[in-house]
Amino acid sequence: MSDLTTLKQQLIDEVESRKDELIELCGSLIKIPSENPPGDSTEISKFIEGYLGKYGLKTEWHESADKMFNLISSIGIEEGKHLIYCGHTDVVPAGDRSKWDFDPFSGEVVDGWLLGRGASDMKAGLGGIIFAFALLKRLNIDLPGKLTLAIVPDEETGGEFGVPWLLEKGLVKGDGCLIAEPSSPLNPTIGQKGSYWFELEVFGTPGHGSLSPVAGGNAIVDAIEAIEKIRSLWDMKITIPEEVKGLIEVSQRYMREVEEDREKFQPVLERITVNVGTIQGGTKSNVIPESCKVQVDCRLPFGVTQDEVTAYLKKELDGLGIRYEIRQFGFRSNANHTSAEDPVCRSIVDNITFVTGENAYGVMQWASSDARHFREYDIPVLQYGPAYLPSIHGYNEKVQVEDIVRCAKVYAAAVIDFLYENK
Incomplete structure (x- = not known):
């Protein structure tokens, strides 16, 4: 076993041993209403700054619009590669409370499920990248590059004051990015319509x-x-370019064989x-x-x-x-994607396999996300996060605890592969 494999396994074991702490963090994020509209991220931003501050991590605040705060925190060194972990704090409104079976801002765990608005989109993923980021600092892991945590307040209404604002201002730059948006357990999204x-x-x-x-x-x-x-x-009549036919084909196979209820949706990719x-x-x-x-x-x-x-x-x-x-x-x-062979995609996909022991591969998403903004700035990007996909934006949103823990393990291990490769 190589030194890097040993280091990755150490991080994975640390996430496992501290998983209760991870779930508590995710639950705390859900308990803070951050509905957009109206888009006030003050309370949740203060909470995140406080959490990072406990471990000696400094947080930059950038107000892009009234009460919309972008947070940036970094660890590592300027030399070497630079990886970005990105997530958004805003959630869609909870809607009619009478149609929920539980308090949409409870953040409670019941029968292995974390409950509440944003559980799947995307406070469990957000909690996972915050936790992994802080864990690397807590364990004093020497990184041969830089890891930046970029937390944005405005994705659910189009994201004008989040990722594109940060990129336009030159406040975040990197060689690769992972957005902790919801995905399937073994299939991060590497392209969007x-x-x-x-x-x-x-x-x-x-x-x-x-x-x-x-x-x-x-x-x-x-x-x-x-x-x-x-x-x-x-x-x-549309002709699919040769360079993305493979991605379309593997994504349609995924819809037939993995998410079988989505088999009928295959035509939407073309x-x-x-x-x-x-x-x-x-x-x-x-x-x-x-x-x-x-x-x-x-x-x-x-x-x-x-x-x-x-x-x-x-x-x-x-x-x-x-x-x-x-x-x-x-x-x-326009439709956009990151090559499956890009180092950031390989780092995430390879470590999904490392953590789960199962074959993982990237697929196409029929919607769109903040990923398109990173690609406009030539930053390779993909999405991977815990989710119960049928509950997103609906009533009774939830996510399985085991999915949160698995993703956090991948987040921590992938940093090692990405920053150490060709250092």
């Missing part, structure tokens, strides 16, 4: 409802025709998905509506760009002879 959110506004001519359709121009009726054209994006999320139009039933707004969420596979989607939509909608405007908002990106 692109995002294309837009609002279509269709304009009509108002008039008395008793004269429709002879008089006026009904914006809602025209919007219905427009929606059918928008939905045809699903049938748009097509543009279209969700008509909201429709708003008209004033009352006896007035011909002069405006109708439709908000749509499209996710883009490899092989098509945002500009190409815009051109397709304009061509189809212009053919209807309607008056309209298209405005993009929210998530915007």
